[in-house]
Amino acid sequence: MKKLLALVLTGVLGVSLLTACGSSSSAPSAAAETASTEGEAASVEAEASSGSALDKDTLIIGTNAAFPPFEYAGDDGTPAGFDIDLINAIGEKLGKKVEVKDMEFDSLVASIGNKIDIAIAGMTVTEERQKMVDFSDSYYEAVQNVIVAKDSAIASADDLKNKKIGVQLGTTGDFIASDIEGSEVSQYNKAVDAVNDLLNGRVDCVIIDANPAQEFVSQHAEELTALEGTQFGFETENYAIAMPKGDTALVEAVNQALKELKEDGTFDKLVAANITGE
């Protein structure tokens, strides 16, 4: 019905109104950017047909496969992990093929609606990101941890002031670190490089999500330890799947698939298979 109405409106009011609507929006959506690169005609057609990524047979998924256990390079080098299993299961529910692309975490949000249809990357829902993309229902609750050397004196929020902090670029850990008084933040494309610089003594600590923190620490159990973020007053974060802003059809379908996977026990199986301690 909505679709029909949109078609009628397009016919009656013509292209100019749609164009005007598009340009009046304060933040151009990723979807609009794609359309504009493909020309005005494509843009109008996309609007009239709702332009959902759901119309495609294959969904292109962006991730950053350097964030275990959610995503990492599997045995054959292609992305593996909880998020990859989850998006494959969602793709199956939707009757879509999924193709996973490994990218820099910091470029995922801007790529949604052009280079990729969906991003799944242990991505925390934030207000800033919500201006650019729509999120699915949350599928995992997380908190930042602080990785320190075992002999470190860092134990509270105050101790983080004026410290050298390693983070993955563009992550919530990065945003938290940058807000700490006197902090000197080193941003890495890969979290593991931040951890290596902690081992080398180039940074005093690394702020990163709890599960990857524990994975990285377990590889250096003699030297490193991961401190709970609650000890530093960090807030709980929610991971969700990011999709083009305004693609309600896709968001609803993904949420429905998520719900079914939770109800039929698949979701819990994937958690058990991928995430230690759960």
Ligand code: ARG
């Ligand atoms: N949860 C954090 C955020 O959303 C970090 C996610 C990093 N994910 C990754 N695949 N590297 O900013």
